[in-house]
Amino acid sequence: MVELNFGALAIAFAFAGIMFLASGVFNLSKLSLGTGGVLILAFILLAVIASFANYGVSGLDDVQHLTIVSLFDYKDVMAQGDAWQGKLAILGGLGAVCFAGGNLAFNQKDLPL
Incomplete structure (x- = not known):
């Protein structure tokens, strides 16, 4: 159960990083x-x-890989596998890179104060 919460945290962190950027x-x-x-x-x-696509719509198999939400593999977490840890690390790295990029972009601005 804790692993699922880590996955939700990683998705939220990546989304927050994108918004901050x-x-x-x-x-x-x-x-x-x-x-x-x-x-x-x-x-x-x-x-x-x-x-x-999980319910039999065969044309949507490729759409599963177009989103970062697919990196949160809840099925592997529930099956006690280990493949989800690398995917969550990618989400965390994406969030950290977006936060760093947003910080750099904001520091380069010339704000009229």
């Missing part, structure tokens, strides 16, 4: 929310659409 890059809130929010919403919608 978007808000660090863009000056206007409508651009940052639009870019980061639409990207995250697209990841979630693709994951929902791809979940129909």
